[in-house]
Amino acid sequence: MKDYICLATFTYPHEYLVIKLEFENAGIRHYFQNETLIGLLPLSSVAFGGIRLMVHPSFISKAKQIIDSLNDKSSHLRIV
Structure with missing residues (x-):
């Protein structure tokens, strides 16, 4: 778990x-x-510094794509 990267x-x-x-x-x-x-x-x-989303390095690009798609203004599941 020490190799995981904080994404959000x-x-x-x-x-x-x-x-x-x-x-x-x-x-x-x-x-x-x-x-x-x-x-x-x-x-x-x-x-405590909030709740950190920790992602395995091999999944970083896929995880960023999902987060970006949820931040899109046209998404009905938009992150506030």
């Missing part, structure tokens, strides 16, 4: 649910660092 940071768990589903469907190896801790103590998110 989120403050609360509800902000990344669509990304999580898209990554699982695409078979992208990833995990969310601090996910459980911030789920239990949501007001401490800033203190």
